[in-house]
Amino acid sequence: MVTIRIWVYDGIMASGVAGPIDVFNAANLLSAQEATRGPTPSPIFAWRVESPDGQSVRAASGQSVPVDGKIDPRKRADAILLAAPFFSNMDEFVGRREQLNALSSALRRQHKAGAVLAAYCTGNYLLAEAGLLDGRVATTHWAKAADFAQRYPHVELRAREVLTGGDGILSGGSVTSYLNLAVRLVEMFAGEKLAAKTAKSLLIDMNRTSQASFATLLDEHGHADPLVARAQQRMEATLQQGFRLSELAAWLAVSERTLNRRFKQAVGLAPLAYLQNLRIEVAKQLLESRPISVDRVSQRVGYGDISTFRQLFKRKTSLSPSEYQMRFGRASVVDDTERE
Template identity: 80%
Template sequence: MITIRIWVYDGILASGVAGPIDVFNAANLLGARESMPGGSLPKFAWRVESLDGQPVRTASGQSIAVDGKIDARKRADVVLLTAPFFTSMDDFVGGRERLATLSSALRRQHKAGAVLAAYCTGNYLLAEAGLLDQRVATTHWAKAADFARRYPRVELRAREVLTGQDGIVSGGSVTSYLNLAVRLVEMFAGEKLALTTAKALLIDVSRTSQASYATLLGEHGHTDALVARAQQRMEATLAKGCRLSELAAWLAVSERTLNRHFKEAIGLAPLEYLQNLRIEVAKQLLETRPITLEMVSERVGYGDTSTFRQLFKRKTGLSPSAYQMRFARPAGDDAPRLPS
């Protein structure tokens, strides 16, 4: 019997509790069917636990019942951390005292040999406990910059859906809890049952990168008027192309000054921001209308389609044609697609 303790707290996403449990339950049912005479696959047992043993309230207002209180002394094969829904680590419900209690329990479980698993913002809790220092991890792509600034000792691989090292398995964005649960089935019951379970629940285990889902541009949520004007200029002249020297001259500043302002305001150099802008516009074109690669390339300021294709794949992890096939809105059967 594989014991999984699912740790919950106020503000989590409800699906992050039910989803993994559905995977473990399916693995039990399918495993019983797959077992051969004279041998049997391990079964998964789970408990949902909170810091005080009381039900928790999800971010959407639902109440989640629990089976008991988090007790680090109780043996677990796996501790699965659900993802708190917060805009910053300071918003963790319960504050620093509850976070310290949780961190201590996590360290004790890891020392005792339990596999620790977290996804999305749950990885912040592992990092707060110091358990990701000098180890690989991932998190939601939209949190990557914040996570990297807050935890510089973590080897963050934000493009990846799953990472694992030293008994710690880390999942990326929200629904990676399904991939994470399948990975745990694989670790304890083997690849065959894991694949059978994934197929039965229609879980895409081939999804290895978050890059194609990521938005490369943040909001213009800064107060730098110079950078705001530069961004507006880039957006207005995107199809014509943009040279840093010409942009700086139009703004009546030096290239060095422009670079410094961009780095301070949004953490990117102007040309990197421009590349990201081009890719985001290209993604919108591919998602919303039948269009050729040449037309997309021209509209975002690239005369050389080969160069554009290479940049697009480097930034998103998919070729333009593969991206269009995956994300384009449904259209008529005669809607043209990019050639493979």
């Protein structure tokens, strides 16, 4: 029997505990249904929910999450699944040094003993704090990518990916990737056929490979540089017009070199790269909110050449504009002939 230990602590998302358990339970039931002859086989998967002190934990929602016992790094496990903390500011979570150090030590011991370690969303911070992601590929929630990369520069972060894996460590991206992660564990321990059947029965899309279509490409103006703020406001006001760095610099009465330097310092991007992200973000909002053709969206955000717009949009979001509109739009397109 495959033993999966789900490690929890205060501040997690409760769905990240119940969701994977539902996947493992479904795999057990589907496996039993396939055995048409002979006695009913034993379940493939067994799981335990464990906390640092063996007491129930309080989820971010305030919900009490019961546990089966205390985390013991010496207890055998085939896999450890880390529930993700739900914090807007990860400094608060990373500041819990006593808890973090104990979990890090336990994770290193389990990994050394051969257990598969699996984390999703901000749970990947735990693996990184334990040093287990140094030199390895990992992902995390797209909104935490910049913070994660800054904190853990030795991790090969692939924030666009939904799942990454290697060396006995599985890493999931944004919140509901715990479902994909659980199905991947079913595949690892019980085979591809049962994993596919489990995913299909629970309507889990294992073909989603990128978080990019869900990502917000721009942070708010959260910086203290008034020059760059004026530049951003000018870009927003003149979005449909062609962009020339020289004209923007002249309007701001600074040199192009100064504008480039200040922009990179404040935003982390060159002005042209920021403008591209701004245009795609506005395009996403238009495609989501109203019945509008792709050609019209392209014009509204300043791209006279629709093929250039389509290529850039797909590169930024992993979906074509019409695919994005079909998936996220709240109204249908007026003229279907303008779809790709």
